[in-house]
Amino acid sequence: MLLVNTETIPGHTIIEARGLVSGNTIRAKHLGRDIGAGLKNLVGGELTGYTELLNESRQEATDRMIGNAMAMQANAVVNVRFTTSAVAGGAAELYAYGTAVVVRPNA
Amino acid sequence: MGNVIAIAVPFLPVVFYLLLSLIGVGLERKHEQQLDRREAQVAGFLLLDLDHVPGTIAQSGELVSGNVVMGTGYLKQFTASLRTIVGGEVKGYQRVLDRARREAQLRMIEHAKSQGAHAIVNVRFDTSNIGGVKPFSEVFCYGTMVR
Numbered sequence: 617m618l619l620v621n622t623e624t625i626p627g628h629t630i631i632e633a634r635g636l637v638s639g640n641t642i643r644a645k646h647l648g649r650d651i652g653a654g655l656k657n658l659v660g661g662e663l664t665g666y667t668e669l670l671n672e673s674r675q676e677a678t679d680r681m682i683g684n685a686m687a688m689q690a691n692a693v694v695n696v697r698f699t700t701s702a703v704a705g706g707a708a709e710l711y712a713y714g715t716a717v718v719v720r721p722n723a
Numbered sequence: 724m725g726n727v728i729a730i731a732v733p734f735l736p737v738v739f740y741l742l743l744s745l746i747g748v749g750l751e752r753k754h755e756q757q758l759d760r761r762e763a764q765v766a767g768f769l770l771l772d773l774d775h776v777p778g779t780i781a782q783s784g785e786l787v788s789g790n791v792v793m794g795t796g797y798l799k800q801f802t803a804s805l806r807t808i809v810g811g812e813v814k815g816y817q818r819v820l821d822r823a824r825r826e827a828q829l830r831m832i833e834h835a836k837s838q839g840a841h842a843i844v845n846v847r848f849d850t851s852n853i854g855g856v857k858p859f860s861e862v863f864c865y866g867t868m869v870r
Contacts, residue, residue, distance in 0.1 A: 619786040620867040622774040622845045626781030645853075653794060653859065658740065660747040660796025660819070661754065662826070663859060667792045670853070670861055674790070696786055698865060700851040708853045 617682050618692035618719065625692060628719040634688040638713035639680025642703060643673045670710065674698065677712040690716035744798035751818065758825045765832045769842035770866070776842050781869035787843060788865035789830030793823040795858040803858075816858070823862040824848065831864050840868035 618625055646669075653663045677698075685693050696714035703709050769776060795803075799815035806813050827848075835843050846866035853861050 620784045621786060621847065621865060622784060622867045624774075626784040626869055654857070657794035657796055657857065657859070658743040658747075659750060660744075660794055660799065661750050663792045663794050666853065666859065666861070667790060670792060670863070671790055674788075674863070697847070698849055698863060700849055700853070700861065700863065702852055702855065708851070
């Protein structure tokens with residue numbers, strides 16, 4: 617599965633557009649991590665635990681989007697976009713979307 | 724002597740808090756120096772928010788991203804809350820978000836470079852608050868690396 621956030625894929629030709637695909641995940645903070653982050657915030661700076669958590673979560677949303685694209689018999693997703701939003705109760709939603717397409721490598 | 728200790732004890736958390744904040748200030752400066760060094764190492768790497776590098780035809784493209792979550796520290800949260808009384812620029816937060824954005828961008832570039840890319844096109848930034856009432860901000864940056 618090829619992913620790009622441009623409208624075209626370099627070195628490939630888009631044969632057919634299959635439609636919009638998306639994937640999301642909502643992650644709540646882990647209490648232990650939150651306490652750890654709260655302590656780290658006494659000093660300030662990067663909160664590594666959260667960086668990893670959001671990284672993994674975004675990967676999960678992307679994987680779900682890829683799953684949708686596969687169900688549409690697409691082999692690439694173009695114009696991928698990501699959004700993040702905080703929902704109530706210290707949970708964050710990670711959302712990935714794009715257009716599933718069928719591409720062919722240029723000869 | 725006993726009196727002095729009795730007076731000092733209630734102030735201990737404040738002293739502790741200021742001490743940690745002071746360490747934070749040092750770490751911030753250190754991080755900025757580290758960012759300067761790493762940016763110098765990737766100097767010349769092309770970042771564009773256009774969807775292609777003008778005048779060139781790329782052979783392949785792939786999504787690449789970098790993220791970072793930064794806490795501003797409670798001292799800055801406090802000074803920012805004071806700042807909202809009179810308004811104006813919140814320098815403390817500005818510096819934190821600047822560091823976060825540079826860090827996320829560098830992580831993305833360093834990854835792309837290790838994959839043999841020479842440029843990243845269509846770069847986008849996404850910033851979000853994930854701490855609820857706490858000032859934890861995530862900066863996520865992504866784009867398409869081209870070869």
